[in-house]
Amino acid sequence: MITSFADLLHPHDPAALRAAAASGTRLLLRTDRARQFAGLMPWERFNDLVTADRVLAGDIEFARNNAILPAEMTILRPKRQKPPTRMRAAALHHYAQQGVSTVINGVERFDSETRRLNAIFERAFRAPVKTNLYASFGRDSAFKPHWDGHNVLVLHLHGRKHWRSWGQPWRAPLSHATCKVPDVLGEPEWEAVLEPGDILYLPRGEVHAAALAPGEDAMHLTIGIATPGFEALTAALAEACQAEEIGRQDLPILADAAQKQAWLTAAKQLLHRAVDALDLDAVLTLLDQRVEPLQAGFLGVDRRVHPDTRVVPTLRRPLGQAGAHGEPGRTVQAGTQSWTLEGIECHILALVMADAGHTVASLSAALPEIDATSVRDGVITLARKGLVTVRN
Incomplete structure (x- = not known):
């Protein structure tokens, strides 16, 4: 496996x-x-x-x-x-x-x-x-x-x-x-x-x-x-420009020549500001957050979590630096869904994202400061949220 x-x-x-x-x-x-x-x-x-x-x-x-x-x-x-x-x-x-x-x-x-x-x-x-x-x-x-x-x-x-x-x-x-x-x-x-x-x-x-x-x-x-290409940057620029009114306007197709030139000058200035503010890591993070997770099993999970149960993440993108360190209160975004994780949930999710071979027992061993019952409860909570699936 x-x-x-x-x-x-x-x-x-x-x-x-x-x-x-x-x-x-x-x-x-x-x-x-x-x-x-x-x-x-x-x-x-x-x-x-x-x-x-x-x-x-x-x-x-x-x-x-x-x-x-x-x-x-x-x-x-x-x-x-x-x-x-x-x-x-x-x-x-x-x-x-x-x-x-x-x-x-x-x-x-x-x-x-x-x-x-x-x-x-x-x-x-x-x-x-x-x-x-x-x-x-x-x-x-x-x-x-x-x-x-x-x-x-x-x-x-x-x-x-x-x-x-x-x-x-x-x-x-x-x-x-x-x-x-x-x-x-x-x-x-x-x-x-x-x-x-x-x-x-x-x-x-x-x-x-x-x-x-x-x-x-x-x-x-x-x-x-399918690694994202240059079009991901231009899409991010277009989205950033929409924060200002001109970035949300239709192209001035029916305007006269002077009005078109004035609009184009303002549009170029907006694009210059957006390019100067462009951050590649921020664009990649945004792309990550738009990916829906895998579908997780959710029926009867409470009675299907045992020490040898394997815990598999459903997220298809990395958590990012903050999530990887397991800070409590972190919000995780995946596609149209978002979750706020507290305490042990953050630690468990970070571990299974790094290695999808973890079982409930190995998670307990990796988190010796947390009792086994709390680890099992944390796995169940993540499964109910759809962030992990459990396999026996």
């Missing part, structure tokens, strides 16, 4: 991955977490996720070398209401033998463990993440060499896959229309075979491809990290 960013990367220092992300540099880390990675998505759970309704909705695709199979090739839709739409099992096995990969887009929507994993990455990178699952069988790959419009973190779960990279021909590209990958590429500048427990970081714009090791099945998760 992966419980924290550090746990995921063990034995590597998380600072190495953060440094690669900050500099836009490719990085391969071979961890000692092969067994835990396999547990992130066992083959059995993967098969349970592949359903006809998800194929119909476009959430699951079957792909080979950039070609997506039509849904009708993998599902059977009856002419009448009954029997229900179902998968073409024999056809799927045939396509898999022909090298067709299964792609589950946004797998966190259907799998609670992936949602919790995503929350770990969102707290580490302070950015929205989306996870796609790729399962390949026997040969070929889902896509030809390409680049992604977001940063990518690959977690290799099962089997082996040969990855190649041709570097970053364009710095910070935005449009695939203007930054097209050539049909014929030269020798890759980097290549490696990924095995279970391996992590590969690819910055936005890195041209890459992956192919199966001959005769193997493989599965990996691709975590897309």
Whole structure:
């Protein structure tokens, strides 16, 4: 079970991955977490996720070398209401033998463990993440060499896959229309075979491809990290300008030339003041506070908290410096919700945000100055507020 960013990367220092992300540099880390990675998505759970309704909705695709199979090739839709739409099992096995990969887009929507994993990455990178699952069988790959419009973190779960990279021909590209990958590429500048427990970081714009090791099945998760760009600053500027009347006005489209010039002069002065007052840390904190938490279980929690109960945070962004130190009376903002935390709640939340592997017993051990009953009550209070979920 992966419980924290550090746990995921063990034995590597998380600072190495953060440094690669900050500099836009490719990085391969071979961890000692092969067994835990396999547990992130066992083959059995993967098969349970592949359903006809998800194929119909476009959430699951079957792909080979950039070609997506039509849904009708993998599902059977009856002419009448009954029997229900179902998968073409024999056809799927045939396509898999022909090298067709299964792609589950946004797998966190259907799998609670992936949602919790995503929350770990969102707290580490302070950015929205989306996870796609790729399962390949026997040969070929889902896509030809390409680049992604977001940063990518690959977690290799099962089997082996040969990855190649041709570097970053364009710095910070935005449009695939203007930054097209050539049909014929030269020798890759980097290549490696990924095995279970391996992590590969690819910055936005890195041209890459992956192919199966001959005769193997493989599965990996691709975590897309949508790091905020310059538009986050311009949005913050626009919001700051709304504190003054001119910043809330419509553009003077129907005004005469003199009125337009006067309005533009005043608008420029307002923008200059807003730029001078701009604080990047304040903008990032504001972005953090706008993210809704994960949905928490809340029914019958009082009778489901025991010493070995695991306490998992629902917040998808870090608490910030004040929250991390556990000051009582702190207000926590997450999306449209806010909570005031008192005393022990602050301490417990700070601990589980740092490591989602805490149990009620380990929280008591980490807070020796507080009696065990109070720790349990604090966990229950946080669960009722929706800030943690409990798992037995």
